Amino acid sequence: xxxxxxxxxxxxxxxxxxxxxxxxxxxxxxxxxxxxxxxxxxxxxxxxxxxxxxxxxxxxxxxxxxxxxxxxxxxxxxxxxxxxxxxxxxxxxxxxxxxxxxxxxxxxxxxxxxxxxxxxxxxxxxxxxxxxxxxxxxxxxxxxxxxxxxxxxxxxxxxxxxxxxxxxxxxxxxxxxxxxxxxxxxxxxxxxxxxxxxxxxxxxxxxxxxxxxxxxxxxxxxxxxxxxxxxxxxxxxxxxxxxxxxxxxxxxxxxxxxxxxxxxxxxxxxxxxxxxxxxxxxxxxxxxxxxxxxxxxxxxxxxxxxxxxxxxxxxxxxxxxxxxxxxxxxxxxxxxxxxxxxxxxxxxxxxxxxxxxxxxxxxx
Numbered sequence: 329x330x331x332x333x334x335x336x337x338x339x340x341x342x343x344x345x346x347x348x349x350x351x352x353x354x355x356x357x358x359x360x361x362x363x364x365x366x367x368x369x370x371x372x373x374x375x376x377x378x379x380x381x382x383x384x385x386x387x388x389x390x391x392x393x394x395x396x397x398x399x400x401x402x403x404x405x406x407x408x409x410x411x412x413x414x415x416x417x418x419x420x421x422x423x424x425x426x427x428x429x430x431x432x433x434x435x436x437x438x439x440x441x442x443x444x445x446x447x448x449x450x451x452x453x454x455x456x457x458x459x460x461x462x463x464x465x466x467x468x469x470x471x472x473x474x475x476x477x478x479x480x481x482x483x484x485x486x487x488x489x490x491x492x493x494x495x496x497x498x499x500x501x502x503x504x505x506x507x508x509x510x511x512x513x514x515x516x517x518x519x520x521x522x523x524x525x526x527x528x529x530x531x532x533x534x535x536x537x538x539x540x541x542x543x544x545x546x547x548x549x550x551x552x553x554x555x556x557x558x559x560x561x562x563x564x565x566x567x568x569x570x571x572x573x574x575x576x577x578x579x580x581x582x583x584x585x586x587x588x589x590x591x592x593x594x595x596x597x598x599x600x601x602x603x604x605x606x607x608x609x610x611x612x613x614x615x616x617x618x619x620x621x622x623x624x625x626x627x628x629x630x631x632x633x634x635x636x637x638x639x640x641x642x643x644x645x646x647x648x649x650x651x652x653x654x655x656x657x658x659x660x661x662x663x664x665x666x667x668x669x670x671x672x673x674x675x676x677x678x679x680x681x682x683x684x685x686x687x688x689x690x691x692x
Contacts, residue, residue: 339468342450342460347472350443354476355440357482360625366487369672372431373397373488376413380427384501389415389426391501392628396420397520398513399436399477401470409436412513421514436480437473444469444669474512481518482632484510485580488520519560529556573595580632599654600632608642616650634673 329337358365377393377546383389394416403410411433444465451460491497491508502523510579511517522540529538530551542562549569559576573593595615599614618635634656638678643663653671662683672680 331459334456335464337454338451338456338460341454342447342456343468343472346443346446346450347469350439350446351476351479354438355479357435361435365483365573368435369484369487370434371467372413372433373491374410374494374496375431377500380415380498381496381655383427391503393417393503393506394420395508395509396425396517397508398517399480399511400513401473403430403441404437404473405466405470407441409433410442411436411667414601420509420517437476451575477512485518488635491521492523522560529553529558561692598635600635603638603640604636605639606637606641608640608645610644611642611646613647614649616647616652618652619654 377408380389380392380395382589384391392415394510396414396416398412398414398420400410400412402564408509409432413427413429413431414420415427416425417423419476425527444462447465447469448457448462451457451465488508503617504523504525506521506523508520508522509517510520519539522537524539524541527538527541528538529541529543530626532538538556538558538561540560540562542564543566544564546563546566547569548567551568551571553571553573553576558581559577559579561578561581563581563583567587567589568581568591569587569589571588573591573596575595576593577597578601579597580602582602583604583606584602585605588609588611589607590610591608593614593616594613596613596617598616598618599620620632632654634654635652635653637657637660638657640660641662642660642665644663645665647665647667647670648669652667653673655676656674657673657675657679660679662679665680665683667676
């Protein structure tokens with residue numbers, strides 16, 4: 329066989345099944361040790377921010393524009409996985425970092441060397457050792473580590489949710505549009521946090537980046553949120569009356585104590601969106617998406633949390649043709665909620681079943 333045929337056979341018979349199993353084991357390990365990882369990661373972040381505050385207090389550092397948290401693949405090659413924290417005056421990697429610190433993170437790519445050995449063993453079982461050798465296995469699998477890092481990007485964002493509430497974060501002197509990002513070293517970066525000034529959604533220049541904006545006590549009536557990107561926005565005690573959300577991206581947005589009256593959601597992205605203590609009354613939903621896995625993407629999506637409804641009240645809500653498989657309801661009260669042709673999560677199914685039982689019993 330030609331070498332290209334050997335490599336194709338290796339990918340199909342060795343790499344794909346072994347790496348898939350490795351990914352599943354890593355994700356399970358993350359789930360089993362979530363509290364420990366949360367503590368370690370936040371410990372790294374707080375330690376780095378404390379160092380920056382110290383430098384600012386001693387006039388060694390001005391207000392900060394960008395903090396970049398990266399994973400350098402060279403650390404994986406050297407068998408010492410780590411996260412590299414850097415401060416940049418503007419866009420990451422275009423200029424020299426002002427401050428650099430690395431933290432050991434062996435839990436980022438656990439059992440990586442064992443994975444390599446397993447791949448070599450599988451290649452041997454298939455009689456490929458003469459062609460598929462360890463240098464090729466190492467270089468090939470290193471290129472696939474990006475898939476796991478994309479998953480980690482979502483987890484890091486999840487673990488650092490609410491970072492703005494940390495005392496050391498508040499003590500840090502930050503420049504306009506201060507940004508914290510995570511990703512590959514010298515490559516792609518995903519925003520974890522962006523400090524935005526107060527903005528009016530309907531009175532701003534076209535193309536304004538609305539991600540991470542915060543809105544407090546705003547009243548929206550007869551408004552159409554058409555094709556807006558409101559990822560990671562925070563809405564506190566806002567009222568939406570007779571509003572339409574059309575192909576709106578609300579991924580990982582956070583609504584606290586908000587009210588939705590006579591509103592409609594059409595083809596809306598609710599992946600990782602959180603509703604805490606919100607009220608939905610006479611609301612229509614259709615084409616809702618809560619899982620990135622339902623979309624065709626060119627890259628492996630970051631791991632996102634569920635669309636969460638906590639302590640919410642839903643009454644006279646009609647949901648059609650929607651994917652709510654990645655949703656989670658906790659301590660919610662529902663009345664006259666109807667779902668048609670929907671994929672429901674277990675918690676959503678239980679809540680709807682209770683509503684149906686009450687309706688049949690004539691208690692509503």
